[in-house]
Amino acid sequence: xxxxxxxxxxxxxxxxxxxxxxxxxxxxxxxxxxxxxxxxxxxxxxxxxxxxxxxxxxxxxxxxxxxxxxxxxxxxxxxxxxxxxxxxxxxxxxxxxxxxxxxxxxxxxxxxxxxxxxxxxxxxxxxxxxxxxxxxxxxxxxxxxxxxxxxxxxxxxxxxxxxxxxxxxxxxxxxxxxxxxxxxxxxxxxxxxxxxxxxxxxxxxxxxxxxxxxxxxxxxxxxxxxxxxxxxxxxxxxxxxxxxxxxxxxxxxxxxxxxxxxxxxxxxxxxxxxxxxxxxxxxxxxxxxxxxxxxxxxxxxxxxxxxxxxxxxxxxxx
Numbered sequence: 001x002x003x004x005x006x007x008x009x010x011x012x013x014x015x016x017x018x019x020x021x022x023x024x025x026x027x028x029x030x031x032x033x034x035x036x037x038x039x040x041x042x043x044x045x046x047x048x049x050x051x052x053x054x055x056x057x058x059x060x061x062x063x064x065x066x067x068x069x070x071x072x073x074x075x076x077x078x079x080x081x082x083x084x085x086x087x088x089x090x091x092x093x094x095x096x097x098x099x100x101x102x103x104x105x106x107x108x109x110x111x112x113x114x115x116x117x118x119x120x121x122x123x124x125x126x127x128x129x130x131x132x133x134x135x136x137x138x139x140x141x142x143x144x145x146x147x148x149x150x151x152x153x154x155x156x157x158x159x160x161x162x163x164x165x166x167x168x169x170x171x172x173x174x175x176x177x178x179x180x181x182x183x184x185x186x187x188x189x190x191x192x193x194x195x196x197x198x199x200x201x202x203x204x205x206x207x208x209x210x211x212x213x214x215x216x217x218x219x220x221x222x223x224x225x226x227x228x229x230x231x232x233x234x235x236x237x238x239x240x241x242x243x244x245x246x247x248x249x250x251x252x253x254x255x256x257x258x259x260x261x262x263x264x265x266x267x268x269x270x271x272x273x274x275x276x277x278x279x280x281x282x283x284x285x286x287x288x289x290x291x292x293x294x295x296x297x298x299x300x301x302x303x304x305x306x307x308x309x310x311x312x313x314x315x316x317x318x
Contacts (some may be wrong), residue, residue, distance in 0.1 A: 005060065006033075006037070006041060006060070006309075008053065008057045008237070009126075010031055010033070011041075011053035011056050011057055012053040013030070013031060014027055014031065014038065014041065014042075014051065014053065015051050015052065015053040015056075016041065017030060018050075018051045019050065019051075023048070024038040024039045024042060025038075026291070038245045041056070044056070044059065045190060050125065051057045064314065072106050072110065073114060073119055077105075077106075078114070078119065078120055080098070081094055081114075081120060082120055082121050083180055084097075084123070085120065085121060085127040085128075085163070086127060086130060087292055087295070087296070088127075088129060088292045088296065089127060089296050089297070090108075090128070090268070090296075091108035091109075091111035091112055091115075091128075092108040092299070093296055093297045093298070093299070093303070094108070094111065094300030095107065095108040095111070096108075096297060096299065096303045097297035097303050100297075100303050115127075119257075120292045122224055122308060125256055128265070129270050144231060144234040145185055146229055146233075146236075146249040147236050147237070147240075147247055147249060148246065148247065148248050148249065149248065149249055149251070150226060150247065150249060150250050150251060151177065152249050153224065153226065153248045154224075157188065157224055157226075160188050161189075162189065162223075163187070163189050163190070163221075163313040163316075163317075164187070164220060164221055164222060164223035164224070165186060165187070165188045165189065165223055165224045165225075165226070166185050166186065166188065166222060166224070166225045166226070167185070167186050167225070167226045167227070167258045167260050167261035168183065168184070168185055168210075168225050168226065168227040168233070168261065169183075169184050169227070169228060169230075169258065169261045169262070170182065170183055170184065170198070170201055170206070170230065170232055171184055171195070171265050171268060171269070171272075171278070172201060172278070173275075173276060173277045173278045173279065174248035174274065174275040174276070174277065176281075177275070177277055178277040178278065178279045179199065179200040179201065180198070180199065180200075180277060180278035180280070180281075181197075181198050181200070181278050182195040182196060182197050182198060182203050182268075182286070183195065183196045183198055183205075183206055183209035183210070183213070183279055184261060184264065184265055185210075185213050185261075185270065186260050186261045186264045187221075187310060188260055189309075189313065190301070190306055190310040190312075191260060191264070191298060191300065191306040192294060192306045192307065192308070192309070192310035193264040193267070193268075193290065193293055193294060193306065194213055194216070194290060195268065195281070195286060195290060196209040196212050196213055197209075197278060197281070197286065198272075199279070201230075201231075201232050202231075202232060203232055203233070203234040203235040204235070205232070206232040206233060206235055207235040207238055208223075208241065210235075210239055210243070213244070214243055217281045217314070218314065218317055219317075219318045221314065221317065222243055222245050223246070224245055224247070224248060225239065225245055225246075225247045225248070226247075226249070226250060226257070227247060227248075227249060227250070227258075228249070228250050228255070228258065229249055229250070229252060233247070233249070245292070264293070267293050268289060268293070271285075271289040271292075272289070293306075294307045294310075295307055
């Protein structure tokens, strides 16, 4: 039989039987309880006073209230978690990074519960990042003869075994609102993500943006680039000749072949939602968003940040 506490009815019967002078074993037999349960119940009260059912029930409720555990929440731990949440880290990223640093932390599900209960950042759920995106509209800017297909890309690029292989894309403003956009670049092995503002989505603007991105890193940091078939990448012959890289093109309607870039663009959209006019975004705002994205610990990197992983690879180049 499963365990249950004495009820007020059982305590009332106990009071009557105890007044009749019956022993704990006899009372236990009458109530269908273990004799030790009855003995402990009687011992909780002053032997000089007669057992009283209502007073015993009230004492039981007080003990139940005092038995509720305090929980794992502390102001010090909450301050650390809130700092990381404001830095756009997910609860899982916070837990795993602190665990790697040797700190005792709660489960990431507990962080979610604390958020929903209002114990962190006053219950403001906007600190949580959101997933999901809408399907892109069909390309309407014409076609061009693409270069090497992704099927000819070396296998070590696909397996992310070597460094210096990038995925390229563009993130645009609301259609019909502005031509402003950003060219986005992500290194496949380390997941370092960067973005360069462009006045429009043309091949010339992409060529200039690529030159700006490549100039930020030493020789050898760019070896290949994988892009979609957007018209802005019609400049690929110039990119190959100028920067000494190989450009590969994903198959039509196959965004998963550039999954890292698509995912990173979704992270950027958390800072600049659909409808944002990139012509009005400042360089400081863009740089701050990239800093936060690249300084989050990543599960796919063993909870290192993209910045840490990229810096390690650059040290090998040097």
